[in-house]
Amino acid sequence: MEAIYKEEAKVYFSRELLTWYRRIKRDLPWRMNQDPYRVWVSEIMLQQTRVDTVIPYYERFMNKFPTVRALxxxxxxxxxxxxxxxxxxxxxxxxxAGAREVVERYGGVVPDDKAAVAGLKGVGPYTTGAIMSIAFNRPEPAVDGNVMRVLSRYFCLEDDIAKPATRVGIEKLAGSLIPEGAAGDFNQALMELGALVCTPKAPSCLPCPVMEHCEARLAGRETELPIKTKAKPPRPEKRVAAIISGTGANEGKILVRQRPETGLLAQMWELPHLLVPKEQEKIVDAAPETDGSTAAAGEWLTRSMEEETGLLIRPERWFMDADHVFSHIHWKMRIYLADLGALAGAAAAAAGSSLAAETAAAYEAGGKQIEYRWIGPEDMDTLAFPNLFIRILREYWT
DNA sequence: AAAACGGGGGG
DNA sequence: CCCCCAGTTTT
Structure with a gap:
């Protein structure tokens, strides 16, 4: 009896949700057509990112890289x-990398093949299902956070959705719900419901097309689900950065550098900065020096910057403090304005010969080539910076 | 299985 | 302000 009831609840769910979606679906830029490339780009952008944030990025990206080959x-x-x-x-x-793979291995055409799509760089289980179902209408589940939330509630599932095994189970369930010939619309319907109706906090059950048979709702437990263990808080890191202004040919410019190939903010540009070791954090614990002196932090910055980068700088005064929170690290950054005193070590030779040119200095750091460059405000239009440094530099050049 | 990997929105 | 959101890769 239980199984029969559940089967009916499933059929009801799929039918009502699909009908609802076809009536109310949002007109989004990636729903113009079913071009697999457009679907692919949208799904990658939509990972960890809300629709409203993605839209302007998506328009710009598709305009600049309209085809797999262009990308x-x-x-x-x-x-x-x-x-x-x-x-x-x-x-x-x-x-x-995935686009280059598609050009080289599949002649620039995204293959209508689950294993081939799943093998592309950056394409995991969710994105594989999204591309296969939305672009090719293949009956593959596409289980993201929205889907786990919706199904946890509708079927009153109490498994911890933070656990990988839970996602696998929900994928099986989601796959069994796909109506014949409607995989793309159904998967999007599931996500649309999670985004618009079955929201994380305060779900709007009254307009929900499947409220009548939602087990969590019937039990009055819709806000308790899904169950999810919460992540650890980000570890704090204190950092000191320098806005180093140039002279002579570099008058009006400042020194920036490019981050390494891999890891946090890979290949993004940034202000030179240093991690303050835990045992020395008292240097930046005090309120910043607003009287023009740079005190202890300035001296520590001078010494450590020379040790780690070969740049001999002279901090002039405190500029601002800035916080930036990543999912796993919390940067508390103190920023000083500085001049370039002189160059030492490996940086001297590199910078000495090219100081008149755009490139200021290159040096060896832990075996990796780090590129330094003098830039003005206009260079912000071509170099990619993380938001933290965009905020700081916008402030500086205002 | 757990950690690394950014940034934005809501209460 | 604090809390929440969440795919893929790497370890």
Whole structure:
């Protein structure tokens, strides 16, 4: 009896949700057509990112890279610049790697083949299902956070959705709900319901097309589900950065550098800065010096910057403090205005020969080539910076 | 299985 | 302000 009841609840759910979606679906830029490339780009952008945030990025990106081939052939820095501010920058690099793979292996055509799609860089289980169902109408589940929330509530599932095993179970369930011939619309309907109606907090049950048979709602438990263990708080890190102004040919410019190939904010540009070791955090615990002195932090900055980068700088005064929270790290940054005193070590030779040119200095740091460059406000239009440094530099040049 | 990986929105 | 959101890759 239970199984029969559940089967009817499933059929009801699929039918009502699909009908609802076809009536109210939003007119979004990636729903213009079913071009697999357009679907692919949208799904990558929509990972960890809300629809309203993605729309302007998507329009710009598709305008600049309209086809798989255009993306594959673009210089990587241009792709990164187009992604600037969206976060999780490896998504952009993986997307381009995937595009190059599609050009080389599949002649520039996204293959209508689950295993081939799943093998592309940056495409995991969710995105595979999204592309296969939306672009090719294949009956594959596409389980994102919205779907886990909706199904946890409708079927009153109490498994912890933070656990990978739970997602696998919900994928099986979601796959069994797909109506014949309507995979794309149904999967989008599930996500649309999660985004518009079955929201994380305070779901709007009254307009919900499947409220009548929603088990969580019937039990009055819709706000208790889904069950999810919460993440650890980000670890705090204190950092000191310098806005180093140039002289002579570099008058009016400041020194920035490019981050390493991999890791946090890979290949993004930034102000030179240093991690303050835990045992020395008292240096930046006090309120900033607003009287023009740079005191202890300035001296520590001078010494450590020379040790780590070979740049000999002279901090002049405190400029601002800035906080930036990542999912796993919390940067508390103190920023000083500084002059370039002189160059020492490996940086001296590199910078000495090119000081008149755009490039200021290159030096060896832990075996990796770090590029330094003098830039003016106009260079912000071509180099990709994380939001933290965009805020700081906008403030500086205002 | 857990950690790394950004940024934005809502209460 | 604090809390919440959440796919893929790497470890």
């Amino acid at each position: 594959a052939e673009a210089p990587e820095p241009e792709v990164l610049k187009c992604w600037e501010g969206l976060g999780y920058y490896s998504r952009a690099r993986n997307l381009q």
